[in-house]
Each structure stands twice: as C-alpha cells, then as structure tokens.
Amino acid sequence: MPQPAVQSPEWWRDRLYEKLSKRSEETKVFDDYYECEHPLPHLHEKARAPFRRLLQMSRANYMELVVDALVGRLEVAGFQSDVDATGDADQAAWALWQDNNLDGGSSLAFLEAAIRGNAYMLVSPDKRLGFRITPEHPTQVITEGKPGEPGEMAAALKLWVDDWTSKLCCTVYLPDRIYKFEAPEPKYGDTKKPQWVRREVAGEEWGGKNVLGEVPFGELANRPRMLKPGASELRSVTGIQDRINKTIADRMMTQEFAAFPQKWVTGMEIPVDANGQDVEPFDVAVNKILMAEEDGARFGQFAAADLSGYLKAKEADVHDIAAITSTPPHYLLGSMVNLSAEALKAAEAGLIHKIYQRRRFLEEGLERTMRLAGFASSQARIVWKSPEWRTEGELVDALVKMSTLGVPREVLWERWGATPQEIERWRKLSEDALDRALAGDVAAEYGPKPTATVEPAVADAEE
Incomplete structure (x- = not known):
C-alpha cells in the first residue's frame, strides 16, 4: 500500500494515531496507580495464590492523595480584562464558561492532566451557545505543534469508539479543514493498524471547512519541559508506593503467623x-x-513478633513521597499533633508553590481555549481562587492593614477571594450602601433633618 503524502490528512491520521497509542500505553500505569490498581507485592510464585487476599489488602493508595492535594486547589474563579473597563468582556467570558458547565469540566481536565500529563479543551461552533467547549481525555486526543513555532498547532487527532455502530472513529483537525475517518473496532490485543475509510456523516460534507482557522484545541500540560510534553505527578513516586505495599504485605504476613x-x-x-x-x-x-x-x-x-520496624519503614517511605511531591506530610500520615498555625502554613508552603507553578502552564491552554472562542487574551485573563487556606480572622486583619496603605477596595475584595462577578456586584451596591450608612450616622448625631413649614398668617396673606 503506498504511503500517504507528507502532511496530507491521511499522513497526519497515521502519524498522530501511532503517537497517541504509544502515549496512552505509557501513561496507563499512572492511571492504574491513581485507581489503586497497583501491582501485587512480590512473593515466591508458589506462595502468591494462597496469600493473594493478603496481598490485595496490602495496597494503601497514597497516589490518589498526592494528585487530589494538587487538583483540589485548582479552581477557576472567573476572567478579568486589563483593557475593558466596563467588565462586559469578563461577563461574556464567564457566561460562556458557565453555559458549557466548565466548573466541573475544567476540574476533570485538571485531574487527567495531573495523572497522565496532558488534557485538552475542544472548541467548536454551536448554534445555541455560540461556541461549545468540552474537556477531552488524553487517551482520545493528541496535538502536534509546528516545528520552530512554539505555541502554534499544526494538527490534532481525536479518536473514540462509537458504541452504537461498533466503529473506531477519528477526526483530523487541520487549520483549514476537518477530516473524518472510521474503521472496524479492533479486537483486544490486536496490534494491526486500523483499515481506515472516509466517514460519511449525514448532512455534512467530508473534509468540511474549519471555520475557526486554527486547530481548535487548548492543551493543558502538567509540568512540561522545553523538549518534553507534560508529565504525571506520579512519575517519581510509583516505586515508593510499591515499597510501601511490600512493607504492608510483610507486616500482614507477620501478623498472620507470628503476632500471636x-x-x-x-x-x-x-x-x-x-x-x-x-x-x-x-x-x-x-x-x-x-x-x-x-x-x-x-x-x-x-x-510476639515486633511490628514496630514495619511501621517505621512505612512511615519513612510516606515521608519520601511527601518530600518528592511537595505534599504536606499530615495529608498522607493523617496525624496532626500540637501543630501551630505557623507550622501548618510552613508545611503547606511547598504545595502552594507547586500549585502556582502548575497554574502557569494550565493558564496557557485555558487562555488559548477562550481565544478560540472569540475572546482576546487581554479580554479573558484567568482568575484563580486562592490556593492558600487562612482563617477569616487572619485574612481580615491583613486586609485592614492593607487598606491603611491606600490599597483600592476592589483589590481588597479580590484578596478576600471574591470572584470578578462578585466584585462587580459589590461595586454597584457599595455606593448605595455607603450613602445609607452615612445618612444613618447623621440622623443619629444631629437628629432628623428639619422640614420647611409655612406659618398660617403668611399663608393667609398669600391667599
């Protein structure tokens, strides 16, 4: 079979399909660790079957805690324009975000990016919403950039299995055109390349025009490097998770036969x-x-057998996970003994720093997504909820001190954690509230304001 021409739709289809399959296989291990599908601890082959239940009970899933500690504090609060003083662009961007249910959808994308290294946002025209934005799984979507042009996408592939027709379907996105293909669903373990044919869609011309004029994906990359794509948060600690499981398995064996x-x-x-x-x-x-x-x-x-050695070994491994992933140790160990507020803040400093780093690259993908949906980058700057947890007393005290330095009230509201939408509503209400408060103070100090009256004699004279 002749090879397709370079940069033809078929060439991009085969190239991206191969890259997507390889990446999905490589990152599946991290998904398994997050879902507590760890490899069973090592035992002699003859002993594995009798003790399989004990081995399955030995899996303590710290990988889920590592990921959730990060993703749980990644929350988009709104959009803020640096050039639009009216706030109309901010409101329009937030309305589109809400119409596409992206409060939850973005969290799903952040979770997959933290586990597998990448996730995506697809932007497509929609008659009702104007634009539809959907989070896309990294096992179904892959993109490729233009050589020598950082940030510019050359092509993208979306792959899925149509359960209704039992067909393997894919869509190739190029800046000017969109191409659809389908093939019989491959059997489990089949390594042969799919036999693609053009996919005919009722009422839609194959090879339709891409009205956006760009590859319609925003890529959410987790901890990327200059010459490498995003990477999983679990990349460096799966081996430590295996050590923990082995230690727990050995402890359970000891409990079973030597603790009595x-x-x-x-x-x-x-x-x-x-x-x-x-x-x-x-x-x-x-x-x-x-x-x-x-x-x-x-x-x-x-x-009786002394189990303290096993417990100390497990605790040491958990501390290794905390140090490598910048996860506060008390999140993993579940113990907080006489920790002051300052100690807690110091323990979370590494996690907060990591969150700020991860957000920089996630912002790039989100801003590209909103730009594809018709909002310029200056009109849709991402506003995140603060990842720091502080008591109201601490926060109010800091804001009061900042106000004495002349910091504008809108900035104080933002530091409080108000969303751009709340700030706009408060701004509209604040003037009326201030006027009512001032009127109440004047009445309390000087009494009600006198009203003009007309003397009866004067009134008679006027008549």
Whole structure:
C-alpha cells in the first residue's frame, strides 16, 4: 500500500494515531496507580495464590492523595480584562464558561492532566451557545505543534469508539479543514493498524471547512519541559508506593503467623495415636486453657513478633513521597499533633508553590481555549481562587492593614477571594450602601433633618 503524502490528512491520521497509542500505553500505569490498581507485592510464585487476599489488602493508595492535594486547589474563579473597563468582556467570558458547565469540566481536565500529563479543551461552533467547549481525555486526543513555532498547532487527532455502530472513529483537525475517518473496532490485543475509510456523516460534507482557522484545541500540560510534553505527578513516586505495599504485605504476613505468641510446654508425655505417631496435645487459641496432669509440666510462651520496624519503614517511605511531591506530610500520615498555625502554613508552603507553578502552564491552554472562542487574551485573563487556606480572622486583619496603605477596595475584595462577578456586584451596591450608612450616622448625631413649614398668617396673606 503506498504511503500517504507528507502532511496530507491521511499522513497526519497515521502519524498522530501511532503517537497517541504509544502515549496512552505509557501513561496507563499512572492511571492504574491513581485507581489503586497497583501491582501485587512480590512473593515466591508458589506462595502468591494462597496469600493473594493478603496481598490485595496490602495496597494503601497514597497516589490518589498526592494528585487530589494538587487538583483540589485548582479552581477557576472567573476572567478579568486589563483593557475593558466596563467588565462586559469578563461577563461574556464567564457566561460562556458557565453555559458549557466548565466548573466541573475544567476540574476533570485538571485531574487527567495531573495523572497522565496532558488534557485538552475542544472548541467548536454551536448554534445555541455560540461556541461549545468540552474537556477531552488524553487517551482520545493528541496535538502536534509546528516545528520552530512554539505555541502554534499544526494538527490534532481525536479518536473514540462509537458504541452504537461498533466503529473506531477519528477526526483530523487541520487549520483549514476537518477530516473524518472510521474503521472496524479492533479486537483486544490486536496490534494491526486500523483499515481506515472516509466517514460519511449525514448532512455534512467530508473534509468540511474549519471555520475557526486554527486547530481548535487548548492543551493543558502538567509540568512540561522545553523538549518534553507534560508529565504525571506520579512519575517519581510509583516505586515508593510499591515499597510501601511490600512493607504492608510483610507486616500482614507477620501478623498472620507470628503476632500471636507461640506456646511451649516441658515435663509432660506427648500422646501418640494408634499408629504410634505423635498427637498435638493442645488446641491453642485465645479462648483456650492449657492443662497437664504431670507434676513436672511447665508452660511458657515465646515473645510476639515486633511490628514496630514495619511501621517505621512505612512511615519513612510516606515521608519520601511527601518530600518528592511537595505534599504536606499530615495529608498522607493523617496525624496532626500540637501543630501551630505557623507550622501548618510552613508545611503547606511547598504545595502552594507547586500549585502556582502548575497554574502557569494550565493558564496557557485555558487562555488559548477562550481565544478560540472569540475572546482576546487581554479580554479573558484567568482568575484563580486562592490556593492558600487562612482563617477569616487572619485574612481580615491583613486586609485592614492593607487598606491603611491606600490599597483600592476592589483589590481588597479580590484578596478576600471574591470572584470578578462578585466584585462587580459589590461595586454597584457599595455606593448605595455607603450613602445609607452615612445618612444613618447623621440622623443619629444631629437628629432628623428639619422640614420647611409655612406659618398660617403668611399663608393667609398669600391667599
């Protein structure tokens, strides 16, 4: 079969399909670790089947905590324009965000980006909303940039299985055209390339025009590097998770066979059966009493197994995870003993710094998404909710001190955590509220304002 021409739709289809398949296979391990589908701890092959239940119980999923600690504080609060004083662009951008249910949709994309390294936002024209924005899974979408032009996308591929028709479908997005293909759904384990054919859609011309004029995806990359794509938050700690599981498995084996003290007895005759074989004289259990008729019989027990070594080893590994991922140790260990507010803030400093770093690259994808939807970057700057958790008393005290320095009230409201929409509403209400407050103060101090009256004599004269 002849190879497709370079940069033709078929060439992009085959190229991106191969890259997507490879990346999905490589990142599946991180998805498994997040879902607590860890490899079972190592045991001798003959011992794996009898102790499989204990091995499955030994999986303690710290990977989920690492990811959720980051994603739980990534929340878009609104949009803020640097050039539009009326706030109309901010309101329009936020309305589009809400119409597309992106409060939850963005969180899903952030989660997948933290697990697998990348996620995407697809922008497509919509008659009702103007533009539809949907989060896309990294196993279904991949993009490729233009060589030598950072930030410019050359092509994208979206791949999915149509459950209604049992077809493998894909769409190739180029800056000027959109092409659709389909193939029979591959069987499990089949490594052959799909036999693609053009996908005909009722009422839609194959190879339709791309009305956006750009590849319609915003890429949300987690911890990318200059020559490498985004990477999973779990990339450096899956081995430590395996160590923890192995330690727990060993501890459970010890608990099963050595935590109950073994008994011993001397000075008594061991009974035998009819064949002359020794018979165990006692059925040892927690609710049993051992008795012997011989005068010289003596009972005792060996010391129970010490589990403290296992517990310390596990705790040391958990501290390694906390240090490598900048996750506060008390999130993973679940213990907080006499920690002051300053100590808690210091413990979370690494996590807060990591969140600010991750947001820089997520912002690039979100801003591109909003630009594709018709909002210039200066009209849709992303406003995030603060990742720092502080008590209201601490926050109010800081804001009061800032106000004495002449900081504008809108900035104080933003520092308080108000969204751009709340700030705009407060701005409209503040003048009326201030006028009412001032009127109340004047009335309390000087009494009600006198009203003009007309003397009766003067009134008669005027008549």
